[in-house]
Amino acid sequence: MSAELSKLEWQQMDAAHHLAPFSDYKSLHAEGSRMITHADGHFIYDMDGHAILDAMAGLWCVNVGYGRQSLVDAAAAQMTKLPYYNSFFKTSNQPVAALSKKLAELTPEGLNHVLYANSGSEANDTIIRLVRHYWALKGQPEKRVIIGRDYGYHGSTIMAASMGGMSGMHAQAAQEADFSHIRPPYGFLYQGNQTDAQFAASSAQLLAEKIAEIGADKVAAFVAEPIQGAGGVIIPPAGYFDHIQKICAEHDILFIADEVITGFGRTGYWFGSDMYGLKPDVMTLAKGLTSGYMPMSAVMVGDRIAQTLIDEGGEFYHGFTYSGHPVSAAVALANLQLIEDETMIDIVRSETGPYLAEALTSLADHDLVGEVRSCGLLGCVELVADKNGPVLFEDTGAAGVVVRDHAISGGLMMRAVRDGMITSPPLSFTKTDIDMLVERLRLALDKAVPALLG
Numbered sequence: 001m002s003a004e005l006s007k008l009e010w011q012q013m014d015a016a017h018h019l020a021p022f023s024d025y026k027s028l029h030a031e032g033s034r035m036i037t038h039a040d041g042h043f044i045y046d047m048d049g050h051a052i053l054d055a056m057a058g059l060w061c062v063n064v065g066y067g068r069q070s071l072v073d074a075a076a077a078q079m080t081k082l083p084y085y086n087s088f089f090k091t092s093n094q095p096v097a098a099l100s101k102k103l104a105e106l107t108p109e110g111l112n113h114v115l116y117a118n119s120g121s122e123a124n125d126t127i128i129r130l131v132r133h134y135w136a137l138k139g140q141p142e143k144r145v146i147i148g149r150d151y152g153y154h155g156s157t158i159m160a161a162s163m164g165g166m167s168g169m170h171a172q173a174a175q176e177a178d179f180s181h182i183r184p185p186y187g188f189l190y191q192g193n194q195t196d197a198q199f200a201a202s203s204a205q206l207l208a209e210k211i212a213e214i215g216a217d218k219v220a221a222f223v224a225e226p227i228q229g230a231g232g233v234i235i236p237p238a239g240y241f242d243h244i245q246k247i248c249a250e251h252d253i254l255f256i257a258d259e260v261i262t263g264f265g266r267t268g269y270w271f272g273s274d275m276y277g278l279k280p281d282v283m284t285l286a287k288g289l290t291s292g293y294m295p296m297s298a299v300m301v302g303d304r305i306a307q308t309l310i311d312e313g314g315e316f317y318h319g320f321t322y323s324g325h326p327v328s329a330a331v332a333l334a335n336l337q338l339i340e341d342e343t344m345i346d347i348v349r350s351e352t353g354p355y356l357a358e359a360l361t362s363l364a365d366h367d368l369v370g371e372v373r374s375c376g377l378l379g380c381v382e383l384v385a386d387k388n389g390p391v392l393f394e395d396t397g398a399a400g401v402v403v404r405d406h407a408i409s410g411g412l413m414m415r416a417v418r419d420g421m422i423t424s425p426p427l428s429f430t431k432t433d434i435d436m437l438v439e440r441l442r443l444a445l446d447k448a449v450p451a452l453l454g
């Protein structure tokens, strides 16, 4: 490949043959994609030489930041030694055995077995089969329905998208039978005059009502992200999950925690489950598992299910060519080692998390800002048309795009979810990085005022 091709030529080549994920091809191809050439530390660089502060950690995944040599070295060494072998033929490999032990140690008590896949979507598809298979082994094959939440995101395969609560995705051939959804504890939209305790109870009560409607004998599981990420960083009020877990236990319904974003330190704890005191039967892991340096996901299987699979015997006809990929496992081990060596999670919990909360709160006075919320290194700034009320924008999502575009051209990568500006930076983000994030975000808000508040 010639390095002398111009940016425009690269963009045209890309537009001619590449269909990017979650894109409107017509407008994207007219505009041309931003060609990212390299990344280092907390910055990504494009072909124009712009340095952009990556306040999204790639896609909620590059938790240790870019250019970490120990992960690169682990991949190179493993590729040289054993680049691939499957785990189908009564075979396994050392990185996978070591990683499985490590994950069993790190995750909450009772999660001691691991099934591997390559993405969060695949892991959740695996879970859907697993929990239905579990109930079938238990002699209750009619327990099939999985209850999720509106705005939940569990991936983009047909089943994972059906389990998720994104209506736009449902409308595009991802609305399979035996999934149901309840309203999430999204305080900004739904709390009204309720206290946090009331809102926690009333939001959880929706699960009890849904179970009664469907029949507990038909419900296999309830699935939730401890904090909803792609749905807009929706942080539940204290006590919500206590009610939820009680309801699940009462009706003998499995609890699935999708920790694809909240896992591996994002909230200042190893897992969101640690923060909220959750005892999930199954846990989904991906993204931060390898900090995105290699694709890998994992399903943590609780003792109750694992023991049933082991005791009942019989083959679980499930797995992928790349399940338990040795290079991904080696990178995951190096990634977890780095998180531990640099005490990243303690720093998020005691220093940078609280600092981000304070820094974002400094934006609350802005005319465009209706609410600011964060937990660890996950944050959202909700945009409003009028602070009094607050009054939301009529054309949902459009305001978010305006601010996001100003942010990116001002050297700050953030994402807009509806009209919320989302941040999920690398866990290695420093206070200086956070200052830069908030400074650039304020500038983007200011620049958006004429178009949005006119």
Ligand SMILES: *Cc1c(COP(=O)(O)O)cnc(C)c1O
Pocket: 060, 118, 119, 120, 121, 122, 124, 153, 154, 155, 156, 225, 229, 230, 258, 259, 260, 261, 286, 287
């Ligand atoms: C990103 C995400 C997924 C899907 O992961 P992919 O690797 O994109 O398939 C699932 N669950 C949650 C909570 C996610 O954030």
